[in-house]
Amino acid sequence: MWLRPWPLKRASERSDEPPVDPCAMLPAGAIWVFPILIAAGLLRILPLVWEDQPAGVDFGLYVLYAERFMASGTLPVTIPHLQLGSAEWQYLPGVPALLALLSWFASVDPLDTIPLAALVGSLEAGGVLLLAWRLFGRLEVALVSSLIAAAMPTAVEMVGWGGYPNLIGLALLPFAYANALLFWRQPGIGSGLVALLTAFAVLMVHHLSGLWLVASLGVTCLTQLLVEPRSGLPKIALLLPAGFLLGLPAMLKTATSVASMGGLSSFLTGAERFSPTERFVTNSLEHPTAAISIAVLVPGLAALTFLRRVPSEGKVLVLSHTAIAIVLAFGWLVGIHFHHWRALPFFSLPTAIAVGALLHLWPSRLTRAAVAMALVAAMTGIAIQEGQRVSKEYRVLTPALEEAAAWLKRNSGPEDVIVTSNRVGFHILRLLERPLLVAIPLRDFYSSHPQALSAARDAMAILEGDHTTLEIRRVRYIVIRAAGPDVPDPMATRTSISRDSRLALVFENPEVLVYRVGP
């Protein structure tokens, strides 16, 4: 006798519904996904429009990459001044190349195309609709899953810190999954090429999303091959030649990128400590998004597993994705080296799908609507609050910073080494062509390019008060934020600098301080 909790038993016993056909057409009502996409876009663009200046830390690097790509016509390999030029580009070319294409066509600076990158992140809602449709075959369930994905606060936070490869990678992932499911059931040249192109889009945009994609599809393929090897092998054989032809440059690029980082293991083990601090884990688990996600993930995935009508390959795919997220987010408990924080956004997709599966549990249409509305309202409220918070916390590229960079350009020589705090570093890099040391903490949840670890460590040590490397690195200027959130904390840095008589404040505005290192 099969043991099932009461609600699951009720759900699975509704056997009058036929099994889902993953190849079924989207009905005309799916047109409602377009208002959802617009809502998702509005939420994602919040951190860029809430304050006078857009929020974002990391996008200075992508814009610089795009500018260099447009100037040379080739994908750049090295970052000229970051960490004294010791690092090659760690990022895949996807997002900067898209910014370049958009700015070429619109005839604007790549910096102006940043809002479009945030809007591309709203595609996640469309991908989740397709995936949920392939899994559940019910439009109302797919639309609710899509709404949950649209309202997910994680995406708003990513826009806040400028993590566009993460944002767009996560947005494209459900498309790649949905197209893989379509190909598996309806193999053909068209469906195969579509599956390959969406998969390569993910692989060329974000390395971690690519890791999830390859691992989840790999597990699903192996599982299906074990069950039905005769029909599975020809499908894979059909994809291989086209996959090789289309993906050769992407594979070479990824291999070169990984090799430049000293291999995947070197990249993954670059940080000094992988166990996040107790405070950090508590904060992330106490966040309302985490509470809602856990509350719907556990029963939702159990429901997905026991729902007979859901295609088996779809179940394995979603469960594999979730399992990889659990192992990589909490593997530090057993010594698996991966950044806890970097795995957390990958729970968004299973959460949206889990909500869809949960809706199958209630036969009453009213209950389903009430649960869906409550969840979407809660998520939207949290996302708006998150947008407000990150738009203040990550507001870095301001006229004050541009003024400081212009002053430095006038008053420093091309060989003068400059140390910057973490949040201003990537923007200063673009605004100022000088050798830079950007402080990047190597513990907790941050990571850095393995080639540039020592430079990042030295910059961090200097700003934390250890000035022994100032002369070794020939540092001439130090740039920090006057106040507000930064890494390391600006007040602590100011205190340590005030104790060193060699350092003199030479430029000051309400947001940025510049110190000169004397003899």
Next chain:
Amino acid sequence: MMSASRPSALSVALSGVALWMSVGALLVWLTGGEGPYAWTRAMVVLSGLAAYMLLLVHVLLDIQTPLPVKVAPVGPHRRAAVLGPMALILVAAVVTRTAWPGSALLLFGLAPLAVLVLPGLGLSIALLKRRSLIEQLLQAAPLSIGGLLVVVLWLDLLGVRNSLEVMAVCGLTLTGLGFLSGWRDRRDAV
């Protein structure tokens, strides 16, 4: 569908838990059981793994044979109806690019459509012939991104300099695939 020969959930559960408990014990023994909470940590993680394995086993036992593929025919006139707006957007984008480069209309309206939607719509019309129009529209942006990035990387690998002109030709080619495919369908229907 279930059959009588399949193991019960209880036996699957017990065997799964036992398997992972023994693997956990082995791991803790091999690593020397460092720290006061080594056992607790190992058990928490392995219980999670056991739960996952159970779910996976259940899925595998519940595998159903693939359904016969049923695809509703889509009238070629519906796809052909997209060609007019596609052509209009393309012309408007080129005109705006020439007359008002850098304008807000171009940046936030026509450039994203021309770069992120039209090439992918061309691909989805050509490759997903038997899918609904809504799905073809939804797939347009991911396919544009995938298609254009494949082109950018191939050009880079071959040593061809990427430029506005080169990418415009590539984007137009991808968009043209949709035009050709949609036009041929319309002609066949007539």
